[in-house]
Amino acid sequence: MFEARRPSTRLLLQLLVTLMIIPYLFPLVVMIQGSLAGKGLGNYEAVFAVGTVGTFFRNSVIVSVSTILIVYVLTMFAAFGFSKLHIRGKEVYFWMILAALTLPEVVLLTPLFATTLSIGVYDTYWAVVLPLAALQIPFAVLLARKFIDGVPDSLFDAARVDGASVFTAFRYIVVPMTRPIAAAIVVLTLIGSWNDYLLPLVLIQDPAKQTITLLPQFFVSQFSNDQTKVLASAVITAIPEIVAYLCLQRLFERGLAAGALK
Amino acid sequence: MTSITSQKTGARRPSHAPLPDGSRKRGGRPWGLPWIMPAFVFVVGLLYYCIIETGYLSTLDWDGTSPTPTSVGLGNYSEILQDPIFWKAIWHTVVFFVVTFTVQTAIGFVFAALLHSKVKLGAVYKVLVFTPVVLAPATMAPVFRQMFAADGQLNWALDHIGLGFLAQPWLAQSSTAMPVIMFITVWQFTGLTFVLYFAAMGQIDPETLEAARTDGASNLRVLVSIVWPGVRGTTVALAMLGVIGALKTFDVPYLVTIGGPNYSTEFLGTYIYRISIPSAHVGYGAALSILLLILALIGAIAVAARANRKDGESSV
Amino acid sequence: MLGSSRIWKRRLPGAAAVFTAAALALAGCAGGGTAETTDKGSADSGSITWWGWTPDSAPAEAYIKAFNQVYPNIKVTYKKLTIDGYDAAIRPALASSVGPDVFDVAPGAANGSVDIYGVNAVDLTPAVEKALGADWKSKLAPIGVSSLTADGKLAGLSIGSNYAGSVWVNQDLFDKYSLKPPTNYDEWKQVCAAFKSHGVKCFVQGAAQTAFNEDTLQAISNNIKPGVWAQALDKKVPWTDPTIVQALTIWKKLFDDGIMQEGALGVQQYPDANNDFMSGKAAMVMMGTWYMQYSTVDGSTAAISGAGVGDPKPFTQLPIAFPDVAGTGNVGSLYGDADFGLAVNKKSKSIAAATTFATWLTTSQAGQQAVADILNDIPALMSVQPNWSSIKLVNAEKQQPALEKLITDAGKSPEPRLATVSADLQTAIGVASTTVAAGQATPEQAAATLQSSAEKIK
Known part of the structure; x- marks a missing residue:
C-alpha cells in the first residue's frame, strides 16, 4: 500500500513498524520468560509428561476441522445469498442470525446442555462442534457479506449474459474471489474452536475426548498454581494456530489481483 | 417454523436456472432464500432455544437448582434499571468501546497497510501482532498482573528509560485499572483487526492505486482516499463486532482485576457471570443477558444504519 | 432446569413451541424427575x-x-x-x-x-x-x-x-536479616521497614481476591474482641459494631504504614501473593492450615519451582499467630x-x-x-x-511442634470461616475492604454500606 522508492523512506517505514510492534512484543517476552522460569525447558517436558497431549491434540484437530468445514460452507452460501441475490425481508433474516452472537457463553451453557442431550449428541464431538459452528457463523456471514459486496456486480452481469447458472457464478466467481476473507474466516474459526474451553468442559464427559484447552488445568489446583507450566502449556497450545495462520497467510494477499475470470 | 420455511421456499425460483434478464430494481435478481437457509436454520435452530429459555428465566427469581422458582414477571428488569452497578457497567462499556475500537482500528489498519508494503521481515511482524489473538486470556491474565504490578516489568522498564516518575501500582488504582484493561484488550485483538484489514486490502484494485500514484498522489493521500474507503465494509463489520464484543466483555476484566478495584472495571459480561454463577441469581442474570442482547442489537443496527446513510451520501 | 422447563412448556405459543417442546420432551425423558433413583445398584461393584x-x-x-x-x-x-x-x-x-x-x-x-x-x-x-x-x-x-x-x-x-487465622513466615528470611516474627503492631511495622530496606517484600496479601481479605479482617476483629465477626455473620450484631469499624481502621493502617505490599489491591492471593512468598520475595503471607503441605520437602520444592524459581531450595515455613495489632492480647484465633x-x-x-x-x-x-x-x-x-514418621519435613525440629500445635488449636475451634457467608455478603465485605483500603470510604462509611447491603440479602 505504501510505496517507498527512496531508501530513506523504506528505512522510515521499517522503523515505524518496529516501534509499533514493541508494545505487542513486550507481554509475549514476559510470557515466554515465565514459561521458562524455574525448570527452564523442564516445564515443557513436564507438560508432555502429562501423557495426554497427543490425545488432546488429536481431539482439538477433529473439533476444529469439523467446525471450520461447517462454518465455511454455510457462511459462503449465506453470504452470497445476502449480498447478491434477491431475498424478501433479507435484513430480518440477517439480524436474526446476528442476534445469536450476542449471548454470553455462560448463559448459553445450561440450555445448550439440554439441547445437546435432546438431539442425542451429548458426550460426542458434535456436542462441541455444532454450537461452536453456530456461534462462529454470524460474524463470518457478516464479514463475508461485506466482502462479497465489494465484488463488482458487473462480473455477475457478465456471467448472466453468458448464461451461467447461479451456482456456476458462485463456483467460478465467489469462491475464488473470496479467498482472502475465506482464509480470515478459517483462521477466526480455528481460533474460536481451538481455544474454546467451556463447551468441551461441560458437554464432553469422556476424558478421551477432551480438548487441548484442558491442558493447563493439570497444573492449577485449589491451593497451588504452577504458573510456569501453565504458560508452557499455553505456548504448546498456541503453536499449531500460529503455524496454520502462516500457512494461510498467502491467501490473504490474493484477491482481485489473483483475478477470478481469466 | 417448518411451515414458514416451506411457504417461502415454495415460492422460490429454481436456483440452478440461468439468471433471468430484467432490471435489478424490479427484483430481477435470482431468489437467494435457499442459499441462506442452511446457515439460518442451523444458527436459529441451535441457539434460539437458548434465547427463549433465557427470556423465560429472566422472569423468575431462581437460584438455578431449587425445584420451586418464583415468577416475578418483569420485576428483575425494573430492579436492574435501579441497579447502580448496571449503569456503571454500561458507562464503562461505552468508554471502553470508543477507546479500544478507535485505537485497535487505527493500529490494525496502519499495520495492514505497512505490511502490504515492501517491509523486510514481514512474516515476523505478522506473527507477533497475530499471536496475542490465539493466547487464551486465562493464561495471560497472571502475566499481565505481574507486568503491571507495583514491582512489575512495566515499572522496571519505565525506571530504566528515565520515566520512573510514571511508575505506579497500575492495577491497584481505580483510575489506572481501566486503561490497563483497555490496553490488554487492544493488545489481544489488534491481530484480528489486522488480519481482516490485511485480507480486505487484497481486494483493492492495484490499477486504481497505480493510477493515483501516476497522478502524483502521496502515500498518505493514497491511504486516506483510496485504501481507507476501500476497506469500509470491513470497518463496519468490525464496528458491529466491537459493539457486541464490548457489551460482552468478560475474560480480560474478570481474570485480570475481577471487575475491581471497587467495580471500576465492571462490565455487563463480568456482572452477568458474577450474578448468575457465584451468586446464583439465575433469573436476574438472565434478565441482564436479555438486556445485553437488546442493547447489542440496537448498537449494531445503529452502526449499520450510519454506514448505510454514509453510503447514500457518497454514492451520488 | 428441567423443573422450570416443564412449567414453561405449557405457556409456549405457536410454532416455536413445536420445535422446543420436542427438544424438551426428549431432554425430559433423558433427564428424569427430581426423585431419587430407586434402584441403587450394587454396593461393592x-x-x-x-x-x-x-x-x-x-x-x-x-x-x-x-x-x-x-x-x-x-x-x-x-x-x-x-x-x-x-x-x-x-x-x-x-x-x-x-x-x-x-x-x-x-x-x-x-x-x-x-x-x-x-x-x-x-x-x-x-x-x-x-x-x-x-x-x-x-x-x-x-x-x-x-x-x-x-x-x-x-x-x-x-x-x-x-482453618485460617494464621500467618505463615519464611523463617530463613527472618534469620538472614536477624529479625524476629512480629507479635504486635509496632514490631510488625519495624520488621516491614527492615525488610523493605533489604529490598524484600514484608507481608503480601492478594487484596483483589476479596475472599482472602475476610481472613485478615476476621483475624483483626478477633484480636480486638473475639467472636464479634462471627456474630456479625450470624446477624447477631450489626456490621456497624465498633469492633468491626476498628478492624477496618486497622486494616487501612496496614496499607498506610507499609505493612501491606505496595499495589496490594491489584494482586490476587493465587497465584500472585502465593508465588511472591514461595519465591522468597516476600517474608509473610496470610494463609491457613492448607499451607502445611509446603512444610514437606516434596511439597515445598514443587511449590517453589512452580513459582518460577530455577533451582528450588526448600525453606523453613512456619505458622505464627496473627500479630496482636490492637494490643489486647487476644491472639491465636483460628476459624475454619x-x-x-x-x-x-x-x-x-x-x-x-x-x-x-x-x-x-x-x-x-x-x-x-x-x-x-x-x-x-x-x-x-x-x-x-x-503419620509424622513417614512425612519428610524441611526442618522437622522447628516445624513439627509448630504444625502439631496448629492442628491441635484448629481442632478446638468452633468458629466458622466462610461457611455461613453468602456470595452476596462476600461481595459486600469485599467492597468494604477495598473501598477502605483505597481511601474511597472511611471505615465508618464502609461499615454502614456493608450493613445496608447485608440487610438487603434474603
Whole structure:
C-alpha cells in the first residue's frame, strides 16, 4: 500500500513498524520468560509428561476441522445469498442470525446442555462442534457479506449474459474471489474452536475426548498454581494456530489481483 | 417454523436456472432464500432455544437448582434499571468501546497497510501482532498482573528509560485499572483487526492505486482516499463486532482485576457471570443477558444504519 | 432446569413451541424427575464417576488406588474441573441424567456450594451410621458435619477441614536479616521497614481476591474482641459494631504504614501473593492450615519451582499467630470450615457404589490416613493424626511442634470461616475492604454500606 522508492523512506517505514510492534512484543517476552522460569525447558517436558497431549491434540484437530468445514460452507452460501441475490425481508433474516452472537457463553451453557442431550449428541464431538459452528457463523456471514459486496456486480452481469447458472457464478466467481476473507474466516474459526474451553468442559464427559484447552488445568489446583507450566502449556497450545495462520497467510494477499475470470 | 420455511421456499425460483434478464430494481435478481437457509436454520435452530429459555428465566427469581422458582414477571428488569452497578457497567462499556475500537482500528489498519508494503521481515511482524489473538486470556491474565504490578516489568522498564516518575501500582488504582484493561484488550485483538484489514486490502484494485500514484498522489493521500474507503465494509463489520464484543466483555476484566478495584472495571459480561454463577441469581442474570442482547442489537443496527446513510451520501 | 422447563412448556405459543417442546420432551425423558433413583445398584461393584475441583489428579488417583485395595470391583473415574469452571459445569450436569455419581460440595458461597447443590444429593446419614455406628457424630469433626448439612440432611461427607487465622513466615528470611516474627503492631511495622530496606517484600496479601481479605479482617476483629465477626455473620450484631469499624481502621493502617505490599489491591492471593512468598520475595503471607503441605520437602520444592524459581531450595515455613495489632492480647484465633465434601448424586444409577466410595474416603481409617498425610486438610475422622514418621519435613525440629500445635488449636475451634457467608455478603465485605483500603470510604462509611447491603440479602 505504501510505496517507498527512496531508501530513506523504506528505512522510515521499517522503523515505524518496529516501534509499533514493541508494545505487542513486550507481554509475549514476559510470557515466554515465565514459561521458562524455574525448570527452564523442564516445564515443557513436564507438560508432555502429562501423557495426554497427543490425545488432546488429536481431539482439538477433529473439533476444529469439523467446525471450520461447517462454518465455511454455510457462511459462503449465506453470504452470497445476502449480498447478491434477491431475498424478501433479507435484513430480518440477517439480524436474526446476528442476534445469536450476542449471548454470553455462560448463559448459553445450561440450555445448550439440554439441547445437546435432546438431539442425542451429548458426550460426542458434535456436542462441541455444532454450537461452536453456530456461534462462529454470524460474524463470518457478516464479514463475508461485506466482502462479497465489494465484488463488482458487473462480473455477475457478465456471467448472466453468458448464461451461467447461479451456482456456476458462485463456483467460478465467489469462491475464488473470496479467498482472502475465506482464509480470515478459517483462521477466526480455528481460533474460536481451538481455544474454546467451556463447551468441551461441560458437554464432553469422556476424558478421551477432551480438548487441548484442558491442558493447563493439570497444573492449577485449589491451593497451588504452577504458573510456569501453565504458560508452557499455553505456548504448546498456541503453536499449531500460529503455524496454520502462516500457512494461510498467502491467501490473504490474493484477491482481485489473483483475478477470478481469466 | 417448518411451515414458514416451506411457504417461502415454495415460492422460490429454481436456483440452478440461468439468471433471468430484467432490471435489478424490479427484483430481477435470482431468489437467494435457499442459499441462506442452511446457515439460518442451523444458527436459529441451535441457539434460539437458548434465547427463549433465557427470556423465560429472566422472569423468575431462581437460584438455578431449587425445584420451586418464583415468577416475578418483569420485576428483575425494573430492579436492574435501579441497579447502580448496571449503569456503571454500561458507562464503562461505552468508554471502553470508543477507546479500544478507535485505537485497535487505527493500529490494525496502519499495520495492514505497512505490511502490504515492501517491509523486510514481514512474516515476523505478522506473527507477533497475530499471536496475542490465539493466547487464551486465562493464561495471560497472571502475566499481565505481574507486568503491571507495583514491582512489575512495566515499572522496571519505565525506571530504566528515565520515566520512573510514571511508575505506579497500575492495577491497584481505580483510575489506572481501566486503561490497563483497555490496553490488554487492544493488545489481544489488534491481530484480528489486522488480519481482516490485511485480507480486505487484497481486494483493492492495484490499477486504481497505480493510477493515483501516476497522478502524483502521496502515500498518505493514497491511504486516506483510496485504501481507507476501500476497506469500509470491513470497518463496519468490525464496528458491529466491537459493539457486541464490548457489551460482552468478560475474560480480560474478570481474570485480570475481577471487575475491581471497587467495580471500576465492571462490565455487563463480568456482572452477568458474577450474578448468575457465584451468586446464583439465575433469573436476574438472565434478565441482564436479555438486556445485553437488546442493547447489542440496537448498537449494531445503529452502526449499520450510519454506514448505510454514509453510503447514500457518497454514492451520488 | 428441567423443573422450570416443564412449567414453561405449557405457556409456549405457536410454532416455536413445536420445535422446543420436542427438544424438551426428549431432554425430559433423558433427564428424569427430581426423585431419587430407586434402584441403587450394587454396593461393592460397578463403575462410578467423580467430579471435583479438588483434589489434584495425583492425590485423587492415590485415594482411588487405596480404595480399590478394599473394593477392587468398583471402578472410579475422577474428572478434575477447574475452580472457575466447576459451578458452570456441575449445574447442568446435575440437572441431567448423565451427571457424575459423586461430586464435590463445599460449605458457604465457595464453588460447589452445598446450599445450592444439596438438593441434588442423597442423604448420607444412614451410610455414616452404618460405617461408624450410632455415635458417629462423636467421631467426626463437628464443623464438617454441620457445614455440609443442608435442609436437615447430610448432603456431603467432609474429607477434612481448613482453618485460617494464621500467618505463615519464611523463617530463613527472618534469620538472614536477624529479625524476629512480629507479635504486635509496632514490631510488625519495624520488621516491614527492615525488610523493605533489604529490598524484600514484608507481608503480601492478594487484596483483589476479596475472599482472602475476610481472613485478615476476621483475624483483626478477633484480636480486638473475639467472636464479634462471627456474630456479625450470624446477624447477631450489626456490621456497624465498633469492633468491626476498628478492624477496618486497622486494616487501612496496614496499607498506610507499609505493612501491606505496595499495589496490594491489584494482586490476587493465587497465584500472585502465593508465588511472591514461595519465591522468597516476600517474608509473610496470610494463609491457613492448607499451607502445611509446603512444610514437606516434596511439597515445598514443587511449590517453589512452580513459582518460577530455577533451582528450588526448600525453606523453613512456619505458622505464627496473627500479630496482636490492637494490643489486647487476644491472639491465636483460628476459624475454619469443612474444606470440601463428597456428595452422592441422587439421580446416579449406582448410588450404592457411589456411597461406598464417599463413605470409605471420609470415614475409614485408611482413607482418612491418606488425607491426613498429604497435610492439605485436617482429617474429618478425629482419631486420625498425620503419620509424622513417614512425612519428610524441611526442618522437622522447628516445624513439627509448630504444625502439631496448629492442628491441635484448629481442632478446638468452633468458629466458622466462610461457611455461613453468602456470595452476596462476600461481595459486600469485599467492597468494604477495598473501598477502605483505597481511601474511597472511611471505615465508618464502609461499615454502614456493608450493613445496608447485608440487610438487603434474603
